[in-house]
Amino acid sequence: MHPVDTMGQNRDGAEYGFAFLDEDAKRELRRSIFKAVCIPGHQVAYASREMPIARGFGTGGMQLTLALLGPDDTCKVIDQGADDSVNAANIRNFFALTCPGVTGTLRTEGASVIQTRHRIPELKLRADQILVFQVPYPDPLVVVEPNAAKRRRMHGRADYARLWVKLYEDMVAFDEITISHRYPTRINGHYIIDPSPIPRFDVPKLHQADCLYLFGAGREKRIYAVPPHTDAVPITFNDVAFAVESFRDKTTGKRHVCRRCGADDSFLDEFLDNDGARVFQCSDAAYCDMRLERLEAAK
Amino acid sequence: MKPILDVETLTRIHGPGCPACLDVTGPEHDTNICRHCGSVVAVAGASLRLHKGEVLGIMGESGSGKSSLVKMLYFDDKPTSGRAIFHDEGQAHDLFALNEAQQLRLRDMRMGMVYQNPSLGLNFDISAGGNIAERLLMSDELSYRAIREKATALLARTEVPPARMDELPRNFSGGMQQRVQIARALSTGAPLLFLDEVTTGLDLSVQARILDLIMELQEVTGVSMLVVTHDLGVVRHLTTRTIVMKHGRIIEAGLTDQILEDPQAAYTQQLVSSAL
Ligand SMILES: Nc1ncnc2c1ncn2[C@@H]1O[C@H](COP(=O)(O)OP(=O)(O)OP(=O)(O)O)[C@@H](O)[C@H]1O
Ligand SMILES: [Mg+2]
Numbered sequence: 001m002h003p004v005d006t007m008g009q010n011r012d013g014a015e016y017g018f019a020f021l022d023e024d025a026k027r028e029l030r031r032s033i034f035k036a037v038c039i040p041g042h043q044v045a046y047a048s049r050e051m052p053i054a055r056g057f058g059t060g061g062m063q064l065t066l067a068l069l070g071p072d073d074t075c076k077v078i079d080q081g082a083d084d085s086v087n088a089a090n091i092r093n094f095f096a097l098t099c100p101g102v103t104g105t106l107r108t109e110g111a112s113v114i115q116t117r118h119r120i121p122e123l124k125l126r127a128d129q130i131l132v133f134q135v136p137y138p139d140p141l142v143v144v145e146p147n148a149a150k151r152r153r154m155h156g157r158a159d160y161a162r163l164w165v166k167l168y169e170d171m172v173a174f175d176e177i178t179i180s181h182r183y184p185t186r187i188n189g190h191y192i193i194d195p196s197p198i199p200r201f202d203v204p205k206l207h208q209a210d211c212l213y214l215f216g217a218g219r220e221k222r223i224y225a226v227p228p229h230t231d232a233v234p235i236t237f238n239d240v241a242f243a244v245e246s247f248r249d250k251t252t253g254k255r256h257v258c259r260r261c262g263a264d265d266s267f268l269d270e271f272l273d274n275d276g277a278r279v280f281q282c283s284d285a286a287y288c289d290m291r292l293e294r295l296e297a298a299k
Numbered sequence: 300m301k302p303i304l305d306v307e308t309l310t311r312i313h314g315p316g317c318p319a320c321l322d323v324t325g326p327e328h329d330t331n332i333c334r335h336c337g338s339v340v341a342v343a344g345a346s347l348r349l350h351k352g353e354v355l356g357i358m359g360e361s362g363s364g365k366s367s368l369v370k371m372l373y374f375d376d377k378p379t380s381g382r383a384i385f386h387d388e389g390q391a392h393d394l395f396a397l398n399e400a401q402q403l404r405l406r407d408m409r410m411g412m413v414y415q416n417p418s419l420g421l422n423f424d425i426s427a428g429g430n431i432a433e434r435l436l437m438s439d440e441l442s443y444r445a446i447r448e449k450a451t452a453l454l455a456r457t458e459v460p461p462a463r464m465d466e467l468p469r470n471f472s473g474g475m476q477q478r479v480q481i482a483r484a485l486s487t488g489a490p491l492l493f494l495d496e497v498t499t500g501l502d503l504s505v506q507a508r509i510l511d512l513i514m515e516l517q518e519v520t521g522v523s524m525l526v527v528t529h530d531l532g533v534v535r536h537l538t539t540r541t542i543v544m545k546h547g548r549i550i551e552a553g554l555t556d557q558i559l560e561d562p563q564a565a566y567t568q569q570l571v572s573s574a575l
């Protein structure tokens with residue numbers, strides 16, 4: 001976050017800029033970030049660069065993170081809540097290699113920049129933290145309008161009736177809105193964004209947050225932002241409440257808790273244990289570990 | 300009688316256009332194609348007035364410019380020149396001077412269109428009710444229950460069985476598709492409707508019922524309509540006044556009964572006699 005144009009060297013001794021990208025690329029990215037922050041929810045086009053990993057594996061998020069990192073930053077990378085997936089580890093190693101001085105961390109509270117795929121951490125993020133999302137599909141209108149030029153005009157006019165028609169069709173068919181991920185969310189009363197494949201559970205965290213949320217779609221070459229203290233409202237009908245996953249047991253009505261740390265307020269992953277029983281565990285590994293540590297310490 | 304729509308010398312030329320286009324096309328030249336530049340003069344200098352609550356017919360042979368005229372008024376196409384004033388809720392909207400957002404706002408809330416081809420007026424990928432819901436949502440109705448109730452009532456009014464409301468109109472008969480289009484066009488209570496060959500291609504008995512339905516709805520709502528057709532039966536059934544177009548020009552205008560009984564232009568005489 002304090003970009004310093006330190007130069008580094010790669011293994012062959014050739015020079016490359018701090019944080020892999022050349023200074024022009026970083027400048028352009030930062031300009032696009034400013035623009036995205038100034039027009040909350042608006043998809044800003046930018047010249048997506050080639051990254052040494054395949055598009056579709058978080059290149060949009062990586063470019064944002066690289067443009068943000070300075071040598072005194074602490075960086076965390078999460079994939080579906082966990083820090084230890086191959087994808088997250090690869091990206092973290094890449095940052096370590098190309099950003100001398102930047103420390104990696106697994107702890108949410110210790111990170112200044114967090115790059116994430118498909119989750120928002122459970123710990124409330126602070127004003128001095130930035131969350132960077134990896135976005136596969138930036139435009140929520142793509143499901144109702146194939147023509148990109150028309151979509152841009154629809155965004156400009158806030159012409160979103162067709163997104164609500166999708167909700168209507170859902171209500172007709174299932175008596176509820178069934179969208180589980182990528183829930184269309186209206187930012188600052190105008191633009192509707194695709195908040196990336198986060199679960200519904202995370203959508204309320206976008207609203208009036210202290211931190212900055214940045215979204216990067218590498219393949220689609222778009223950046224957008226939900227700035228701090230900005231309204232972020234999942235779209236719905238006046239008489240149909242937006243509801244997050246409740247994790248309630250269908251028979252007892254009681255909320256499931258994490259089998260590791262006992263959390264009853266986190267997003268839970270469900271799986272079968274060795275005996276074939278259904279168990280639940282925090283999807284946010286850092287949150288789960290933090291709670292365990294505290295429990296240990298309290299003993 | 301108060302006007303709802305004033306169209307003044309509306310012109311639409313497809314192609315590069317040249318200074319001679321208007322002089323070398325029209326009924327007296329028996330073509331709408333400019334021999335100098337090859338442009339198609341789809342509509343030239345068309346002026347008309349539609350009164351509140353009136354049903355005005357637009358007849359003419361194929362290619363005479365009927366659809367072109369209506370498409371411009373519904374913002375499906377832009378005129379080359381000319382004006383149209385839409386008098387609505389105490390305001391006079393200079394239609395082609397408005398910006399795109401203002402135009403679409405009027406189109407979504409204050410106008411309705413029923414096309415000959417239902418796939419132009421309906422989204423075949425969403426249910427019949429969803430097609431109505433879309434227009435209600437455009438007009439900022441955001442209560443699911445209200446939308447559901449209104450859509451049910453509108454479809455009932457156009458005789459679409461409630462049981463079919465949640466089906467895709469893709470699978471409907473042609474007549475049923477037109478009923479859904481009519482319900483959609485009426486859904487926001489717009490005061491101005493455009494109907495372009497809405498019964499063409501349907502069975503005669505279905506045609507008759509849909510024409511009756513349009514008449515009934517017009518009487519109940521008092522909506523003003525521009526009805527494009529080359530079917531004299533439709534004109535006779537629905538309209539009190541009619542204009543006749545040929546090669547992009549309006550060549551005759553008057554009371555429908557008079558035009559059908561005592562056509563002045565030779566062309567109209569031909570149209571009327573060929574239909575008998
Ligand atoms: N996009 C276009 N490009 C070129 N010419 C066009 C275009 N659209 C319409 N035309 C021409 O404009 C003229 C008027 O067409 P229009 O569709 O308005 O006729 P119409 O009276 O509605 O005929 P029909 O009864 O067959 O529907 C025709 O000669 C047509 O070929
Ligand atoms: Mg036509």
Ligand SMILES: [Zn+2]
Pocket residue numbers: 316317318319320321333334335336337338
């Ligand atoms: Zn010409």
